[in-house]
Amino acid sequence: MSSSTTSLLRTCLRSSSISRQATHGASSLRALHTSSRPALNAAQWKRSSASAWLQPRQQSILANRTRHMHTSPALAHGSVTRPAPGTGIKVHFKDAKGEHLKTIEANEGDDLLSLAHEHDIDLEGACEGSIACSTCHVILSPSHYDLLPEPSDDENDMLDMAFGLTDTSRLGCQVQLTRDLDGMTATLPSATRNMFVDGHKPTHH
């Protein structure tokens, strides 16, 4: 490695520590959200919910996620009951580049985070839907966003820290489906690939 690259490396290293300022503003926290497979797939999710390691509070959170009753003829999908094809509420999931990932059909009352996990869509839920993190941030189609009740203060506090926040951002765990949301699009947020250091520009494939 040339000495100029060496000194560049050193400069990058320095700037990463000096820029502590950058950590508090949501907009300046640059993140990398990349994935090729779901981090927590439906099977793991079920396994963890069945785990005896969970404390009661956590069990009830998980129970809430599978509690919702179906309103139309139902088909079993794993342990969760799914609407018969053509009868559910349609939600289109898109990746950060806007490319279509999957269209799924949901029951009334389902939330986007649980649905994503059930259908192997890579949306994290580090706090398991208790509004204590921002990992399930999604961007909704504006017309559907407007139909939702206002986010709570708690949800807004977490959105403050979300990566790639937009005007139609919500936490997936807080979006509960109703009939009039049929046809909604949920896009995973875009975030830059490099969060290691300021000034380090990765080359893309």
Added chain:
Amino acid sequence: MPPVKLAVVGGGPSAFYVTSRLLSLLKPSEAPSFRVHMYDRLWAPHGLVRYGVAPDHPEVKNCTNKFDDTANDPRFRFFGNVNVGDTPLTSIPHTHSLPLRSLLQNYTHVLFATGCTLSTLHPAIPPSEYCVPALSMVHWYTQHPSHVPPPDLRKISHVSLIGNGNVSLDIARILLTPPHVLEKYDVPTSVLDVLRQSAVKHVSIMARRGPLEAAFTTKELRELMNLPDASMVPLSSSILTSAPEMTMTRQQRRTLELLQKGSKNAYGSTPKTWSLEFYRSPTGLTPPTSSSPLAQLTLAHTELDPRTRRAISTGETSSLLTSLVITSLGFHADPQTTFYDPSLGHLRALAGRIISSSGTAIKNIYASGWSANGAKGVLASTMMDAYAVADIILSDITPGEKGVQTTATSSNPDMILSSEFQLNPNPHVEDPPLEILEGLKNGTVTTYDDWKHIDAEERRRGEAMDKERERMSWSDARTFMSQRAALH
């Protein structure tokens, strides 16, 4: 894929998120000889999630369910009570020390995820009877294995916190929350006993810059505002206006709104109070005298340099009488860790790789989380960083392989095979170093299975007391483990 046996140093969230990503992307059928061994100097896993996150934030700890899933993978092993390094850890005498050389001889790859385990101190007010670093408070209320003595809250009426980050607000909240609210959480009985005798009436939270530069996040500020028995001293409106030319971020706007609204309880209507003091920087602390039972904290008044947005002194000073000063200025990595760079305060790392002192990336040695980036960011950002580092590791161990998709950068930097830090390309497939095998035999090195039994027992003891869990110390845990062994 050639055999890959990865040693992960540190067992906090960064270590677990990297590991979980690697194990889920490398299916056993594609990489049958892939193994991960994780080491932590503490006997219990999960780093700051167990020994940092405030007890009244139980939801944050839900991430450990995912860590448990990761630990269930048969390719994974955890070894607790093992400090990787050449110098013994004096703060925790029962911990084994495993020289780095030993690790290098037994693994093909090493990841450092050792966090930032030490408090940053203030040059003008060193630790003393009247000044403690934030970590001492956090270690006390989480019953950290370093066994810090409890603060004598019976004698403390006024607390001054220096710095207004989330750690500072965590400490303020624990001191201002009625103990009967805290007792259902994961707060050790001995800690509750001290809190029940607390004489604390006021907590003053100081920062050298203004409300728009505050380091806390809205959620933590709101929690203080909503405390049942405490109220905030209202802020003067002159401090709560922003320059008209300035465009605020969403977070800044919401913080200002919250500060203008003030606490839920009106100031003066509660037994305890708290205040945010902006534009103040400590310059010295005078201990109490026979005539004045409180210590005297001298503060320089500051303002923002409009160009650099740093705090500069206005030349004015004032003083404040206080019982205890707690400095909460952030954290740095342990200087004993190999690759520590004193000018950075953390390990010398770039884009997930450890960098040699000459500036080149060292092959097959990686760093992630707070140890690589410094003590900044919440779990969500630690997770994002961990996934990026996992992708870098994958791009090294499965170069050009189909089936394993990573988003790592395609151009790898110049790398050296360091002669000083040489790994073993063909180590024993399953075994950890000999010292560890010994420690496992005599029960001084813990496994994840040990932890799950202790975890279940802590919850069981907690349930009997109507609380989330009752924590064990290492000696409690050892007694429990040997009783268990005798029964089986």
